[in-house]
Amino acid sequence: MTVDKNMNVLIVDDYTTMLRIIKNLLKQLGFTNVDEATDGSMALEKVKAKPYGLIISDWNMEPMTGLEFLKQVRGSDAHYKDTPFIMVTAESKTENVIAAKQAGVNNYIVKPFNAETLKTKMTAVLGEF
Amino acid sequence: MSEPATHKNHGYGREQVVQIINSVISKVENNETVSKDAIFQELRSLQQIIEDARKEIGMARPTDIKDKHIPTATDELDAVVEATAEATGTIMDVCDKIQEYAAAASGEYGTAIEGEVIKIYEACSFQDITGQRITKVVSTIKTIEEKVDKLVKVLSQQLPGHHHEEDTSGGDDDTRQGDERLLNGPQMADQAISQDEIDKLLSEFD
Numbered sequence: 001m002t003v004d005k006n007m008n009v010l011i012v013d014d015y016t017t018m019l020r021i022i023k024n025l026l027k028q029l030g031f032t033n034v035d036e037a038t039d040g041s042m043a044l045e046k047v048k049a050k051p052y053g054l055i056i057s058d059w060n061m062e063p064m065t066g067l068e069f070l071k072q073v074r075g076s077d078a079h080y081k082d083t084p085f086i087m088v089t090a091e092s093k094t095e096n097v098i099a100a101k102q103a104g105v106n107n108y109i110v111k112p113f114n115a116e117t118l119k120t121k122m123t124a125v126l127g128e129f
Numbered sequence: 130m131s132e133p134a135t136h137k138n139h140g141y142g143r144e145q146v147v148q149i150i151n152s153v154i155s156k157v158e159n160n161e162t163v164s165k166d167a168i169f170q171e172l173r174s175l176q177q178i179i180e181d182a183r184k185e186i187g188m189a190r191p192t193d194i195k196d197k198h199i200p201t202a203t204d205e206l207d208a209v210v211e212a213t214a215e216a217t218g219t220i221m222d223v224c225d226k227i228q229e230y231a232a233a234a235s236g237e238y239g240t241a242i243e244g245e246v247i248k249i250y251e252a253c254s255f256q257d258i259t260g261q262r263i264t265k266v267v268s269t270i271k272t273i274e275e276k277v278d279k280l281v282k283v284l285s286q287q288l289p290g291h292h293h294e295e296d297t298s299g300g301d302d303d304t305r306q307g308d309e310r311l312l313n314g315p316q317m318a319d320q321a322i323s324q325d326e327i328d329k330l331l332s333e334f335d
Contacts, residue, residue: 021254
């Protein structure tokens with residue numbers, strides 16, 4: 001199955017630096033339809049307004065964390081039950097990864113990361129591109 | 130009968146307090162053979178230790194920790210986050226420009242430059258990581274602040290006469306002398322003067 005690089009991608013992080021980094025890396029990979037949100041609640045509004053083919057979210061945000069956002073996304077309409085969701089976070093304890101997996105995350109990237117890691121994880125959840 | 134516990138004027142340890150208390154208990158348990166004066170002497174020793182400890186804590190000016198040191202530390206850390214965010218933003222702005230030039234250049238060099246720019250982008254994630262670490266440090270400092278505050282309140286309530294009168298330095302606890310007092314590192318924006326103000330000030334010496 002081919003990956004549609006024109007798909008809508010949502011990136012969520014409370015640090016604008018990280019949003020810029022991820023957006024730039026996605027651009028290098030050919031994904032240009034990228035929307036941004038700075039916390040879970042803002043991200044939730046965006047997923048209600050538009051279908052996304054990939055969500056990349058930080059965990060440690062306020063008022064709504066990335067984990068809570070993930071849970072709400074998975075509990076929302078049918079489209080988002082299987083939407084690829086990658087957690088990109090500095091939270092690197094085993095229990096964090098387990099909790100994210102149990103909430104329905106598809107992959108997990110620990111900060112700091114590089115373009116190669118992002119591409120590998122995206123390939124794992126989307127397929128070769 | 131045990132010997133009366135002795136104490137010095139300072140440098141009490143937990144062992145000494147325990148020793149005095151044990152000595153009092155021992156005397157009370159053998160109250161047939163000990164006078165009230167002996168027990169009073171022990172309690173007096175204990176009172177002196179508590180009084181000295183109270184004074185020492187007061188001289189350490191624990192309220193300064195809450196009122197001055199912690200706000201200063203957290204403000205400095207906030208400034209670090211702000212400054213690194215600004216600098217990182219500038220670096221990434223420049224990277225965007227370089228990417229534009231690299232795309233226009235195309236070919237082998239263009240691709241090589243783009244590859245290097247991506248590495249700079251990746252490295253910029255330090256700002257997020259350090260920001261999160263600093264936030265944790267600020268949180269820890271605030272926990273210490275709460276503990277110190279509780280300690281000060283307990284001392285104020287349980288030891289009558291505890292005031293902050295030990296602070297006789299007029300609020301300046303900087304013990305450095307001479308030019309050393311001028312070395313304070315980067316100033317917070319609201320405490321610094323601008324280059325224009327510096328120029329104006331210097332011109333007044335002409």
